[in-house]
Amino acid sequence: MTGTSGGLVELFARPLRERATEVALVQHGAERESVTYGELDSRAQAFEDALRANGVKPGDRVGIALPKSIQSVASILGTLRAGAAYVPVGSGAPPRRNAFIFDDCGVASAVVPTGAAEGLIAELGREVRGTHELGDDALLLHLEPGAGEPVKDLAYILYTSGSTGAPKGVTITHENAASFVRWTHELLDLGPDDRFSSHAPFHFDLSIFDLYASLHAGGTLLLIGEEQGRQPRALAPLIAEERLTVWYSTPSILTLLVNHGHLDRIDASALRYVLFAGEVFPPKHLRALKALWPSPRYFNWYGPTETNVITSYEVPETVPEDRTDPYPIGKTCSHVRTRVLADGTKDAAPGEEGELVCAGASVTEGYWNLPDRTADALFEHAGERWYRTGDVVTEDAGGDYIFVGRRDRMVKRRGFRVELGEIEASLYRHPDVVEAAAVALPDEESGVAIVAFLCWTDGQHPSTIKLKRYCTENLPGYMIPDRFSHLDSLPKTSTDKVDYERLKGMA
Amino acid sequence: MTDTIEEIQAATKGYIMKEFLPGEDADELSAATPLLSGGILDSISTVKLIGFLEDKYKVEFAAHEVSEDHIDSLEAIAALVQEKLSAG
Numbered sequence: 293m294t295g296t297s298g299g300l301v302e303l304f305a306r307p308l309r310e311r312a313t314e315v316a317l318v319q320h321g322a323e324r325e326s327v328t329y330g331e332l333d334s335r336a337q338a339f340e341d342a343l344r345a346n347g348v349k350p351g352d353r354v355g356i357a358l359p360k361s362i363q364s365v366a367s368i369l370g371t372l373r374a375g376a377a378y379v380p381v382g383s384g385a386p387p388r389r390n391a392f393i394f395d396d397c398g399v400a401s402a403v404v405p406t407g408a409a410e411g412l413i414a415e416l417g418r419e420v421r422g423t424h425e426l427g428d429d430a431l432l433l434h435l436e437p438g439a440g441e442p443v444k445d446l447a448y449i450l451y452t453s454g455s456t457g458a459p460k461g462v463t464i465t466h467e468n469a470a471s472f473v474r475w476t477h478e479l480l481d482l483g484p485d486d487r488f489s490s491h492a493p494f495h496f497d498l499s500i501f502d503l504y505a506s507l508h509a510g511g512t513l514l515l516i517g518e519e520q521g522r523q524p525r526a527l528a529p530l531i532a533e534e535r536l537t538v539w540y541s542t543p544s545i546l547t548l549l550v551n552h553g554h555l556d557r558i559d560a561s562a563l564r565y566v567l568f569a570g571e572v573f574p575p576k577h578l579r580a581l582k583a584l585w586p587s588p589r590y591f592n593w594y595g596p597t598e599t600n601v602i603t604s605y606e607v608p609e610t611v612p613e614d615r616t617d618p619y620p621i622g623k624t625c626s627h628v629r630t631r632v633l634a635d636g637t638k639d640a641a642p643g644e645e646g647e648l649v650c651a652g653a654s655v656t657e658g659y660w661n662l663p664d665r666t667a668d669a670l671f672e673h674a675g676e677r678w679y680r681t682g683d684v685v686t687e688d689a690g691g692d693y694i695f696v697g698r699r700d701r702m703v704k705r706r707g708f709r710v711e712l713g714e715i716e717a718s719l720y721r722h723p724d725v726v727e728a729a730a731v732a733l734p735d736e737e738s739g740v741a742i743v744a745f746l747c748w749t750d751g752q753h754p755s756t757i758k759l760k761r762y763c764t765e766n767l768p769g770y771m772i773p774d775r776f777s778h779l780d781s782l783p784k785t786s787t788d789k790v791d792y793e794r795l796k797g798m799a
Numbered sequence: 800m801t802d803t804i805e806e807i808q809a810a811t812k813g814y815i816m817k818e819f820l821p822g823e824d825a826d827e828l829s830a831a832t833p834l835l836s837g838g839i840l841d842s843i844s845t846v847k848l849i850g851f852l853e854d855k856y857k858v859e860f861a862a863h864e865v866s867e868d869h870i871d872s873l874e875a876i877a878a879l880v881q882e883k884l885s886a887g
Contacts, residue, residue: 756822757823760838
C-alpha cells in the first residue's frame with residue numbers, strides 16, 4: 293500500500309472515470325432515483341471539496357450519520373479521496389451513542405441529516421465551528437479539533453458493541469479493505485452487468501462488499517434503506533424489479549423474506565449469487581429459500597469486523613430434508629491465513645476444538661485508542677499480526693471449519709454483534725436499577741432472544757413499555773432486550789459471580 | 800358497516816398486548832404510545848402486526864406505510880386502516 297490514493301480509491305477510480313454514462317446507484321424512495329458513475333464522481337468531488345474547504349486533512353476522520361442514500365455514498369467516496377477515514381453510524385441510533393463515537397475518534401467533520409443536527413450537536417463534547425448545506429437534507433458540520441492524531445492509510449472505523457458498555461472502534465486500513473474486495477473478485481465472476489444489493493447499513497461490515505465490489509466491477513448498486521430493508525413485503529418486489537444478480541445480507545433477512553416476503557409471487561431468476569454472513573443460517577430456512585430460488589450459487593461467508601470475511605463455503609445444490617446441523621463456515625480465503633489454537637497457544641489436533649485465529653492482509657491493526665483491548669485481541673507470531681476471533685471451531689474431514697460457539701459473552705442478533713455486557717452497562721445507568729444481567733437464548737423465529745433480569749431499589753419495577761422506551765434512548769434497536777424479568781436479587785455462583793446458567797434456565 | 804376507529808384501535812391493542820406484551824398492564828399502552836420509535840415493536844413483530852391487520856380487515860399496506868411516519872401508534876394505525884376500509 294503506497295500513499296493515501298491507493299487501496300479502496302484505486303478500486304473505484306477507473307469505473308468512475310470510464311463508465312461515466314452508466315448507472316452506478318439506484319434507490320427507491322418516494323420515487324425511483326439513480327445516478328451515473330459520472331454524476332457520482334461529481335458529487336463525491338463536491339463533498340471532497342467541502343471537506344478540504346473545512347480544513348480536513350489526510351488522516352483525519354469524517355463522521356457519516358446520513359441514512360443510506362446517494363449522498364451518503366458520495367460522502368464516503370469523497371472522504372476517501374480526501375485521504376480521510378470515514379466513520380459511519382446508524383442514522384436511527386441514539387444521538388448520545390453517535391456523539392460518543394464521533395468524539396471518541398475525534399472526527400474533524402460530520403455529515404448529518406439537517407433535521408437531526410441539533411440533537412447530535414447537543415450531545416457532542418465539542419463546538420461546531422461552521423456548517424455547510426450539501427442539499428438533499430444533508431448538513432456538513434465542521435467541528436473543533438478532537439482527540440487523536442492523523443492516521444496514515446486508514447480507510448474507515450467501524451464501531452461495534454463493547455463489553456464494558458462503550459462501543460469500540462475497529463480501525464481498517466485501505467490495504468485491509470482492498471485485499472478483501474480483491475478476493476471477492478477472484479472468487480466470484482463479477483462484471484459491469486451485475487446488479488448488486490446494498491442491504492446492510494454502512495456501519496456494518498457487510499457493506500464493504502456491497503459498495504466496493506460493485507463499484508470495482510462497474511456494476512449497479514441498489515441502495516436499500518433501513519426501513520425498507522426490514523420489510524420483506526417491500527424487499528421482495530425490489531429484487532425482481534431491479535433484476536438483482538448479487539444478493540448479500542444476513543441470514544435473518546433471508547429468513548424474513550422466505551417466511552413473510554411472498555417470494556413465490558416474484559421473479560428473482562436474474563440472481564446469480566446469494567451470499568450470506570454474520571450469523572448461522574438454520575438449514576430449515578435455507579432449504580426453503582433454495583426451493584424458491586433454485587438457480588443462484590449460495591455462499592456462506594464468515595469473518596469478524598476485525599478481519600472481514602476470512603472463510604467461505606459454497607452450499608451444495610441440495611439441502612437434505614433431514615439436515616438440521618448448520619453448514620460449515622468453510623475454508624480459508626486466499627488473502628489470509630488461519631490456525632486453530634487449543635488452550636490459546638498451541639495448534640489444535642485434527643478434529644479438536646479451538647479458537648480460530650487469523651493473520652494476513654485484511655487483519656485490523658487494532659481498536660481506536662484502546663491499547664489494552666488491542667493487545668488482548670492481537671498477538672505477534674512468526675513476524676505476523678494474528679487476530680483472536682473469539683470463535684471456537686473444529687475442522688471437519690473435508691478441511692472445512694465448523695463454527696462451534698463463542699469464548700465470551702458476545703452474541704449475534706440479526707447479524708449485529710451484541711455484547712451482553714454493553715446491554716447490562718446501559719441498564720445499570722437507570723437510576724433505580726440495583727442489579728442487571730442479560731442472557732441470550734435460542735429463538736425459533738429471530739435466531740436469538742435477549743432476556744434482561746433486573747433488580748430494583750424499592751422492589752417496584754417500571755412497565756415493559758417504559759423500559760423499552762428507556763432502552764431506545766440508550767441502545768441501538770438490535771440491542772434492546774426482547775423481555776424483562778424482575779427479581780429481588782440475581783442468583784450467584786459459589787465465587788459470587790452472576791450465575792448466568794441459572795438465569796438462562798429461569799428465562 | 801365498517802369498524803369504527805375505536806373498534807380497530809381496540810382490536811390492534813388486544814393483538815399487541817397478547818403477542819408482544821404479555822403480562823403488561825393494559826393501561827400502560829395508550830393510543831399515543833410510540834410503538835416503533837419506542838422500541839415496543841421490532842422488525843419481526845411489525846411484520847406480524849401488519850399480517851394480522853391485513854388478514855382481519857382485508858386491506859393491504861403499501862411498503863412505505865410500514866414506517867414510523869404512518870404506524871407509530873394505535874391511533875395512527877386505526878386511522879390508516881379505516882382510511883383503507885372507507886376507500887375500498
